[in-house]
Amino acid sequence: MQILDGKSCAGQIRAEIAAQVRQLLAEGLRAPHLVAVLVGDDGASETYVANKVRDCDEVGFNSTVTRLGADASEAKLLALIAELNADDAVDGFIVQLPLPGHVDEHQITLAIDPAKDVDGFGPSNVGLMCLGKPAFLPATPNGVMELLARHDIETEGRHCVVLGRSNIVGTPMSILLSRNSRPGNCTVTIAHSRTRGLAKLCASADVLITAIGKPHFVTADMVKEGAVVVDVGTTRLADSSRPSGFRLVGDVDFAQVAPKCSWISPVPGGVGPMTRASLLQNTLKAYRNRTRQDDV
Numbered sequence: 001m002q003i004l005d006g007k008s009c010a011g012q013i014r015a016e017i018a019a020q021v022r023q024l025l026a027e028g029l030r031a032p033h034l035v036a037v038l039v040g041d042d043g044a045s046e047t048y049v050a051n052k053v054r055d056c057d058e059v060g061f062n063s064t065v066t067r068l069g070a071d072a073s074e075a076k077l078l079a080l081i082a083e084l085n086a087d088d089a090v091d092g093f094i095v096q097l098p099l100p101g102h103v104d105e106h107q108i109t110l111a112i113d114p115a116k117d118v119d120g121f122g123p124s125n126v127g128l129m130c131l132g133k134p135a136f137l138p139a140t141p142n143g144v145m146e147l148l149a150r151h152d153i154e155t156e157g158r159h160c161v162v163l164g165r166s167n168i169v170g171t172p173m174s175i176l177l178s179r180n181s182r183p184g185n186c187t188v189t190i191a192h193s194r195t196r197g198l199a200k201l202c203a204s205a206d207v208l209i210t211a212i213g214k215p216h217f218v219t220a221d222m223v224k225e226g227a228v229v230v231d232v233g234t235t236r237l238a239d240s241s242r243p244s245g246f247r248l249v250g251d252v253d254f255a256q257v258a259p260k261c262s263w264i265s266p267v268p269g270g271v272g273p274m275t276r277a278s279l280l281q282n283t284l285k286a287y288r289n290r291t292r293q294d295d296v
C-alpha cells in the first residue's frame, strides 16, 4: 500500500506557482490578486478562508477577505459581486459556501463573471468542463486529478466508482475521470444515497472516490484488493484532546481499508491540500488570461 500524499504534492504546486510569481514580479508585473467573500461566521468557513489567505501569502499572491454579516441580504451580496466583477485589480474571487439559508446560492454563482470564477462553480465553466474545453475546473475534483497525475496512477480502462453526486465534488469528478485524458478514460459509475447494492458496487471499483461526508462509512468489505482509494470526505468530530477541539475524519475507515489498497489518500493530508492548491492554480490562470499572457 502506498500513500497518495496530497500534502507533499500541494507543497510542490505552491513552490511551482511561487516561482512563476517571482518571475512576474522580476518582469515588473503585479502579483495575481484573489478575493474571498465570507458571509456570516461559520467556524469551518473561517478556517478555510484563513488557509486560502495563508496559501496566497506563501506563493506571493495578493489576497483580500471581504466580510458580510450573516444577515446580509442577497441583494447586498449581488451588489458586492458586481463590484468585484468590475474591479480591474481583482483577478479572481470566491464566495465561500455554504451561504446563510436566505441567500440563493445558485443566483450568487450565476452572478460571478466566468472569467473570475476561480471556484469553477458557474454554469459557463461547468459547461466548458463538460465539453472538454479550457475552463476553471472545480478545485476539489481538479485536485484529485492532480493527485492521481502526480503519483502517475494509471486509470485508463479502469472501473471508477464515485460515491456522492454533489455539483461541486461528485458530479464533476465523474465527468473528469470519464474524459479522454490522462488521468481519465475510466468507466465511471456515480453512486448516491438511493443507489442499491452500494457495498457490492464499491467493491467492484478499481478506483474508488468517496465524497459523502459520512465518517468511516467505507469499510474493508466495500473495497477491492489492490484498489486506488481517494477519500474526499472531511467531517469534524469533537476531540477534546486537540487544541482545536475537533479532528478531521474521512469517509473511509483508513486503518481497516488501507492494507487492501494499492494507493490510498489519508485525511487529513490527502485531498484537502490539493483543493487549496487548485484554487491557486485557477487564480494564476485567471490572472494570465486577464493580462493576456500565455495560459498555464
Ligand code: NAP
Residues within 6 Å of the ligand: 140, 163, 164, 165, 166, 167, 168, 169, 170, 191, 192, 193, 194, 198, 211, 212, 213, 214, 232, 233, 234, 235, 271, 272, 273, 275, 276
Ligand atoms: P454534499 O453536497 O452533502 O453531497 C453528499 C453526497 O453524498 C450526496 O450526493 C449524497 O447523496 C451522498 N450520500 C450521502 N449519504 C450517502 C450514503 N449513505 N450512501 C451513499 N451516498 C450518500 O457534500 P459535498 O459538498 O459533495 O462534500 C462531500 C464530502 O466531501 C464532505 O465531507 C465535505 O466536507 C467533503 N469535501 C472535502 C473537500 C476537501 O477539500 N477535502 C472539498 C469539498 C468537500 P444524495 O445526492 O442522494 O443526497
